[in-house]
Amino acid sequence: MNELGVGGWLARRRLRSPDKPALIFDGGRWTYREMADRVDRVAGLLAARGIGRGDRVAYLGENSPEFLAVLFGIVQRGAVFVPVNTRLAPPEIAHVLRDSAARLLVHDPEFDGVLASVLSEDDMPEVIRTGEEPTALSALVSGAAPLPAAERMLPEDPAAIIYTSGTTGRPKGAMLTHQNLTFVSLNCIVDYDVVSSDIALLISPLFHVASLGMGALPVLLKGGTIVLEKGFDPARALALIEKHRVTMLSGVPTTYQMLADHPAWAETDLSSLQKLTCGGSAVPTRILNAYEERGLSFSQGYGMTETSPGGTSLPPEMSRAKQGSVGLPQFFLDVRVADESGQELPPGELGEVQLRGPNVFAGYLNLPDATTAAFTDDGWFRSGDLGYVDKDGYLFIADRLKDMIISGGENIYPAEVENLPGVTGVAVIGVPDDRWGEVPWAILTLSAGTTTDTEAVRAHLDGRLARYKLPKNVVVVDELPRTASGKVRKADLRARFAG
Structure with missing residues (x-):
């Protein structure tokens, strides 16, 4: 099923909307044709370095066009993308690189010292630095021969390994397949009504599965435009919303609170905003009030790295009627609340939240016992969270079994x-x-x-x-x-x- 291969997405967009802006970053614009051409050259560079099907390539850096070009170039080669959280401490970064057995690491120059402090020459994978030097990524990609043909992929082939904190104290690599990333994108398109005319402001790090799987990927799949920011600054974010007529914004409650508390909030033209998605925790009433006063409401949700990360979504029109709920199961996903024996519980009864669907991950890298323990005998992923559904099927999270x-x-x-x-x-x-x-x-x-x-x-x-x-x-x-x-x-x- 080659159509499920994420590596072919930008090439298909190049055919359908070649001149449409795919990405806006730091004053520059890249059309889908330009992005796809860049990805072809990244794939060519990787091939010249011997990177092929199943190889792991890590990326340690902030949001940038290079991040997305490298991601799509990797999966176009049939290799596996390993984004590294830039906020991890040096020993944690070293663990991710060793555990994933990354053959190649692309990283921003500011991490030179971090990598040298924790990795020996024997441990260090081959390295390409971003930046403007003649030996840096940009120059190497520009000089590479394009390799446009994407590898044919099966739905179950791995596309990314994203590390999530583990209860044992060491990050665990969640293996996400091409099917996982495709269906989490489709779920977002269905549940959040993503359309090709959408302009999405991405202010969260792309190394987070939420920003990647529920932000960048569905917008690019649908042919929308991403306004990408290296980091989050509330004043700049408000200015960009007004300047680019942003229609979509994703964040956590803290993000929305900082926007609403900024002095420029009252004067900023927010009339273009149509879709606000929020995860991480429930939106406080004060923030709901602040946005409703501007005619805006939230789609809140629940998920985790292991679900790529979509799980449930609460429609904005239900944000008051079902306040406190994380919503309904996403379209191509089933959610149940079960007791210790795996029996589904009736509405109102507290049990473990369990999920099953095509966006649920393939397992933890190098941890077969943890993978087995993460699933019930009948194939449901065990979230470790306690919750209940009401009579209308809306899910409420009551507590965390894992104390996260x-x-x-x-x-x-x-x-x-x-x-x-x-x-x-x-x-x-x-x-x-x-x-x-x-x-x-x-x-x-x-x-x-x-x-x-x-x-x-x-x-x-x-x-x-x-x-x-x-x-x-x-x-x-x-x-x-x-x-x-x-x-x-x-x-x-x-x-x-x-x-």
């Missing part, structure tokens, strides 16, 4: 942060925060005669973990609440410190 913290749209697993020496007990919990949704706090017990504080804990973890994972506060207690089996009762801690 979502801070500003970033996932933080307590197990990553809880590896602290010199403490007799530790539990990391999420505490509500007006700006970030929630932030991590570390609750500790210490042996007699020892002391510590927030700065000492943060200093120990700094450099080992991404900075957004560092606890914002450290509280020392006499005793951690535990179950009869000795497991920390984090619900009790959340009730005490986060309630």
Whole structure:
């Protein structure tokens, strides 16, 4: 089924809408013809470097046209794209590169020092730097012979490996297939009414599966236009919405709060906006009010890396009637709430949220036991989240079995942060925060005669973990609440410190 190969998308767009703007970035414009021609040269460069079917190619860099050209060039060759979160600490970056067995790494120059600090010559894959030097990516691509023929791919062939934080404290590589990326894009097109006239402002990093799978890919598949930003600045984002008549915007609650709180909010012409999508956590009522006053409402949703990442979506017209819900299953996806034996529960009863469909991932790279544990015997992906559906089929998330913290749209697993020496007990919990949704706090017990504080804990973890994972506060207690089996009762801690 070659039609499911993501590597052929831009070539087909070149036939259908060659002169349509595909990408706007930093004042420059690229048509679909120009983007597809660039991708052909990237594929040619990769072929000249010996990169072919099944090889892993990593990308460590900020949003740019090169990011998308390299992505499509990789999958056009039948190779596998490995985006690396630029916010990871150096040891985490090294783990991603080693675990994925990347043969080639494309990276921005500012990461030279990071890579040299954690990788030896034996560990380092072949490297191409971005930038303007004669040996950098842009010059190499311009001089490469185009290779327009895409590899024929099967739906189950891997297209990307995207690393998600693991409960064991090490990032796990979620293997996303060509079918996964195709159907998550189709789900977005159906559920969010993406059309070819849409102009989407992408302000979130493309190394995040949400920005890639539910932002860039469906817009490019449909033939819309992406206004791509290297990072998020609320003043600049508001100006771009007005300048380019942006119709689509995606973000997390913090993103929308910062836009609404900016002094330019009231004067900015937002009349072009039609589709606002929000994930990560529920949109606070104050933000709903601020946008509704401007005639805007949200499509909220729920998902995860393992679902590429689409799961459910709440139609904007139901944002009040079903406030607190994450919505209905996306079009080509089934969602159920089940008990411990795998039996589907009736409306209103609390159980594990489980998902099944063509956008659910193929498994974790190099982790067969974790892959097996992630699925039920009858093939449903186990989200690890507790929820229930109401009588109308709308899903509500009640709690997280895995205790994951979502801070500003970033996932933080307590197990990553809880590896602290010199403490007799530790539990990391999420505490509500007006700006970030929630932030991590570390609750500790210490042996007699020892002391510590927030700065000492943060200093120990700094450099080992991404900075957004560092606890914002450290509280020392006499005793951690535990179950009869000795497991920390984090619900009790959340009730005490986060309630």
